[in-house]
Amino acid sequence: MQKQKIQIWDLPIRLFHWLLVITIALSYLTIEIGGIWADWHARLGALALGLIVFRVLWGFFGNKQARFSQFFPTPSRLIQYFKGQWQGLGHSPLGALAVFALLGLTGVVVITGLFANDDITLFGPLYPLIDQSLSDWMTGVHAIAFNALLTVIGLHLLAIFFYWLVKKNNLIKPMLTGKKYLEIHHHTDQTKAEAKPVYFFISIALTLLVVWLTFGNVLTDLLATKPVPQAPSSQSQW
Amino acid sequence: MTKLSLLLTSVVLLNAGLSHAGPIEDQIKYRQSAYSFIGWNTNKIKAQLDKPETFSKEEVIAAANAIAAAANSGLGALYGSGTDQGEGWRKTRLKSEFFQKPDEAKKLATTFNLEANEFAKVAETGDPVQIKVKFGKLTQSCKACHDSFREKDPK
Ligand code: HEM
Numbered sequence: 001m002q003k004q005k006i007q008i009w010d011l012p013i014r015l016f017h018w019l020l021v022i023t024i025a026l027s028y029l030t031i032e033i034g035g036i037w038a039d040w041h042a043r044l045g046a047l048a049l050g051l052i053v054f055r056v057l058w059g060f061f062g063n064k065q066a067r068f069s070q071f072f073p074t075p076s077r078l079i080q081y082f083k084g085q086w087q088g089l090g091h092s093p094l095g096a097l098a099v100f101a102l103l104g105l106t107g108v109v110v111i112t113g114l115f116a117n118d119d120i121t122l123f124g125p126l127y128p129l130i131d132q133s134l135s136d137w138m139t140g141v142h143a144i145a146f147n148a149l150l151t152v153i154g155l156h157l158l159a160i161f162f163y164w165l166v167k168k169n170n171l172i173k174p175m176l177t178g179k180k181y182l183e184i185h186h187h188t189d190q191t192k193a194e195a196k197p198v199y200f201f202i203s204i205a206l207t208l209l210v211v212w213l214t215f216g217n218v219l220t221d222l223l224a225t226k227p228v229p230q231a232p233s234s235q236s237q238w
Numbered sequence: 239m240t241k242l243s244l245l246l247t248s249v250v251l252l253n254a255g256l257s258h259a260g261p262i263e264d265q266i267k268y269r270q271s272a273y274s275f276i277g278w279n280t281n282k283i284k285a286q287l288d289k290p291e292t293f294s295k296e297e298v299i300a301a302a303n304a305i306a307a308a309a310n311s312g313l314g315a316l317y318g319s320g321t322d323q324g325e326g327w328r329k330t331r332l333k334s335e336f337f338q339k340p341d342e343a344k345k346l347a348t349t350f351n352l353e354a355n356e357f358a359k360v361a362e363t364g365d366p367v368q369i370k371v372k373f374g375k376l377t378q379s380c381k382a383c384h385d386s387f388r389e390k391d392p393k
Contacts, residue, residue, distance in 0.1 A: 034381040035374030119277055120380045121284045140391035 008089050009178045010063045012200065016055050017175055020106070023048045024149075038122045045124075046215045048110045053210045055103060057203040063195045065090035073097045098156050105149040112142040114214055125215050128224045262318065266326030269316040272308055279304045280377065287370050295364035302354075302361035305376075309354035314347060331389040339386075346386060350379040 009017075027044045030037040059068040071091040080086045081093040091099055114126040116139040127135055163169040174180040213219050279301040286293045322334045336343050353376045360372040 033378075035378035036370060037374075038377065038381075118381065119273075119384070120280060120377050136391055143390055 005179050005181055006089065007178055008065055008174055008180050010066060011178065012054075012058055012062065013066050014175060014178055016051055016058070020048070020051050020055075023051065024106070024153075028146075038118070038120070042122060042124070045110060045113050046211055048106065049114070049214065050207050050211045052103065052107050052110055054203055054207040056107075057206055058200075061195060061199040061203055066195075071096040071099070073100070095159075098152065098159065101152045102149070102156065105145055105152060108145040109142060109149055112138040112145060116142045125217065126220060128220045262320050262324045263326055265316045265318050265321045266324055266330045266332075268326075269313070269321070269332075270326045270328070270330075272311070272313055272316065276305050276308050280380070283369075283373060287366065287373065290366060293366055298364075298369060299358075299361045302358040306354045306358040309351045317343075333387045333389055336387045342386060346379070346383040350376075350383060353379045 023044050027041055027048065030041040030044065058066050064070055071093070073093040073096040077086065077093040078097075086093060114124040115130055115135050116122075116124045117127055117132075117135045118139070124135075124138075130138075160171050163171050282301045283298055286298060317332070317336065319337060321330065322332045322336060324330055353372075357369075357372050357376045360368050363369070
């Protein structure tokens with residue numbers, strides 16, 4: 001059977017993937033160490049927010065293999081997969097379940113993080129929009145969702161090792177190079193896989209807008225009901 | 239017999255009322271107030287470190303001294319047994335583990351006291367760089383205790 005090198009992951013997907021890996025690892029590290037590193041946890045949060053927003057947009061407007069509709073794990077696709085009949089490029093239906101779980105949980109972690117507080121020095125950028133008890137609740141959800149995320153990451157890694165060792169299928173390399181040798185007997189249409197560049201720039205622009213609205217204090221300034229903490233003034237004479 | 243136990247109970251209750259740390263609800267209230275006050279001062283310092291143009295040596299020293307004073311006030315007295323349940327200004331977030339691991343509790347509490355006093359000394363220098371590093375140590379000591387002995391979410 002003839003094999004051909006085919007591009008299965010585009011550059012934005014690969015960049016997203018590895019940047020997210022790094023961001024999650026460093027977020028964990030910085031919050032565990034705490035102290036002066038707590039600030040970095042929030043900064044990394046801005047990066048994580050940007051990554052997630054971009055990935056969601058790219059899931060609608062991106063290249064073919066990035067689009068959610070292409071790999072949404074519908075029951076019929078899953079059944080096909082378990083019968084061993086699924087053929088295609090990109091995420092398998094089971095892999096797609098993992099993708100949605102990972103994206104969803106990271107989304108919950110990031111969004112709750114925006115409202116979280118540690119009562120010490122770390123306050124999410126949207127903390128001023130809600131009251132303390134809701135923020136405390138968000139903080140609890142933030143921690144729980146993170147633990148769930150770690151669990152799914154663990155499963156994700158196990159599956160990759162399983163593919164590697166048992167199925168002799170290295171999934172890591174394509175995520176680095178984007179390319180994979182495949183037998184070219186499936187019917188997957190290779191044409192029209194590329195999104196127009198303008199969609200990429202629109203996605204980037206919207207992503208930056210969202211990050212600016214949250215981390216640039218724009219939303220809090222517009223919507224805050226309680227005063228945003230101010231540096232102390234030496235106005236008070238006593 | 240019942241009269242005797244009634245008498246004993248009232249004596250015990252009266253004693254509790256008169257002792258320094260008071261009944262459970264009072265201890266929790268003082269405790270929450272103390273940490274709120276500490277938190278206020280911590281955030282004043284943080285705000286100034288984040289915005290160097292607002293940095294004021296005197297205000298940082300005042301806040302640092304306030305934290306050290308609270309640390310030195312004997313907060314341990316507000317951790318009487320039974321204070322892992324109940325309501326002060328709000329439901330307490332003290333974990334029951336606090337009483338099961340007294341050694342760890344003591345270590346974390348004394349580390350905080352130490353850092354608070356060290357920080358007050360460094361604040362005197364008025365040097366933002368040194369202050370920032372020491373402030374990191376201080377807030378790490380807050381976090382260590384919160385991670386071990388404070389519920390994530392209000393009970
Ligand atoms: C990829 C994104 C993120 C990851 C992986 C992440 C992870 C974590 C982890 C592991 C913790 C410790 C929870 C625990 O004690 O069990 C934590 C705490 C916290 N995170 Fe995040 N986080 C992320 C994004 C954010 C964002 C965007 C913010 C907002 C700026 C944020 C704010 C906080 C705060 C305030 C805490 C302290 C909670 C506490 O100590 O009780 N996080 N985060």
